[in-house]
Amino acid sequence: MSEPVLEIRGLCKRFGDIQAVKDLNLTIYKGDVYGFIGPNGAGKTTTIRMLLGLIHADAGSVRIFGHDLHRDFRATVSQVGALVESPAFYPYLSGYRNLSLFGDLSGGVSEERIQEVLKMVGLGRRGKHKVKGYSHGMKQRLGIGLAMLAHPKLLILDEPTNGLDPQGIREIRNLIRRISQEQEITIFLSSHLLGEMEMVTNRIGVMYRGSLIAEGEVGKLLGGEQDRVEINVDNEQSARNFLESKFPGLSPKVPKSGWLEFKKENWDLAAINRELVNAGFKVSSLSSRGRNLEDLFVELTGESKDVY
C-alpha cells in the first residue's frame, strides 16, 4: 500500500445539539481519487472545513503528509489546494487578479502558471474580466483553478461540478482524471453526482449522520455481479402490479418513468418477459446490470429524506 497522504483519526464536531461529525477515521493514500459521498447534512462539508482549519474540531487529529494540522498548520496546508462549497472571489477584481492575489498568499505563482490554469479551466479569454460579470459556472471553474493554482499535492474539492453545464461537468471529470494520472495529485472529492463519482474515484467513503458508514475500493463495494434487472416498459405502474401478482416476492421498483427494476436473484427472465408481452405490455428492453453507486448509496442511507 502506498504512503498515507491524509489521516483522520477520531474527528468530532458538534454544533449545539447536532453532532455534525462523530469519531471519523479515514486514510487516503497517495494517488487516490477518493469520493466522499453522503446526503445533505451528513457532515461532508464540516469534515472538509476541519481539514482546512476553517472550523475547529472538538476532538481528534488530522495529519496531512505526516504533518499535524493542529501543530504545524503552515506546513500542512501549503501542500493542499481546496474548493469548499461555493467559490468565493473579490467581485470587483478580474479572475486573473484574484488568482494572482491568492497565488501570492500561497508563496507566489508565475504569470504563466495563472494563464495556464485559466486555460485549463476554460477561462482563457475571460480571465481579464471582472468576476462580478461571471456566471455561477464560470466562478466554479475559477474556484477549481484556484484550488490547483499552487501545484498542490492534495486537492480537496467539495462539489466541484455545482452549477456547471453537462459539458462543463464532463470537462471537470476529464480534468480530475488527467491531473490524478499525469501529475500524481491525490484528490479528495465530495459530490452528489454519484454517476460522476463512480467514473472518477477509485475509493469511496459514505457519510451518514456524521459517521462513515462504508468505505473501500469502488469495485469491491459495488461488487462485479450483474445482479439488477431493468425493464423498459410502457405503463410501468400497471406492469409492476401485474408482475407482483404473477411472481410473488419479485417486488419491482419504478426508478423512473417507463422503467422497472428488481434484483435478479433466481428469477426466470425469459418467463417474466413472456408474461409481460402476453399481457399486452410493450417491452422495449430487458437487461441485467451491476450495482451502481446510487444503489449502494440508497441501500446504505435509505430513501428517507430525514437527515437527522
Place this chain on the structure above:
Amino acid sequence: MSTEPAKKERDSLVSEFRGFSLKRFLVLVRVELYKMLNYWVIRGGYIAMLGIALIAAYLTFHLEQAAKLSSGSGYAFAIGLLMRGIDIGSSIIFLMVCMIFSTEMTFGTLKNILSRPITRIEMMAAKYITAWVMIIIALGIFLCIGLAMGKYYYGLGDLMEDGYLLFKKSEMYKQMAIAMLLLMVPFVAMSSLAMMISSTSSTMGGTMIIGIIAYFFFDLVGVIPSNLGITLAGHFIPYHIFGFPMLRFVPLTILDDLPAGLPINTWWLPEVKNMLLVCSIYFFIFAVASLVIVRRRDFTL
C-alpha cells in the same frame, strides 16, 4: 499539571508562530492593501473625504471673508480644516476600517485566505496594518488639502507677525508632523474597535450597523463633558476616559496654539499622557478581543 484542552490551546498558539516568514507577511500586507484600495466603496470613501475637505476649505475661506475675519496664516487655516475634517471624516474612516474584515465574510473570501499557509493571527496583524495605512491616507487627504488651500489663500512660509519672525517654516512642519503622529494614536484605538466589531459579525451590513452604534456611543460619551461642563460631569464619571474617540482632538488643540504665536515647548503634557494611556488601554482590550474572537471562531463560509 496541564490539562489536555490547555495543552491543545498551547500547541495551537505555538503553531501560529511556527514557520513565520517576514517576507510572506509583507506579501500578505501588500495583498490586503491592494484589495482594499481597489474596492470601489473604499475609493468612494476617500473621494467623499476629498470632497468634504475641499468644500470645507472653500466655505471656511469665504465665510471668513464675509465676516471680515482671517485665519491669519496658511498653517492656521490647514489646522482648522484638519480639525473639521477629522470631526466629520472619522466616522467614515471607522466604517472603512470595519470593511477590512467584513468584506471577507460577505464575499466568502476568508476561506480562501485561511486555507493558505497563513495563520489567523498573521492575517489579523496584516489587516491591522492595512487599517493604519488607510487611516494615514485619510488623514493625509485632510492635511494635504488644508495645506494646499492654506498656501493658495494665505501662503505657507515662515510664520511672521508684524514683520517679526514667530516660527520658522521648518519648526511649523516639525510640530505638525509630531501632532499627526500623536493623532494616529486615537485612530489606532478606534481601528481596534472596528476590527473587533467586524470580527464578531458575519455580514457587512451587520458590521456597519453595530459599528455605527458603537462608534457614536463612544463618540457621544466623549462630548458629554463639553455639554454638561467638564467640572459638573467630572463629579459623576470620568467621561473623557470612556469617550476615547474624542481624544483625537487633543494633539490638534495643542497644535492650534502654534500659529497664534504660542510655542510648543514639550508634547509631554498631561492631556497627551492621558490620551496615550487611555487609547493604549482601549487598543489593548479591543485588539486582544478581536484576536481571540478570530482565533476561536468557526468559519462556516
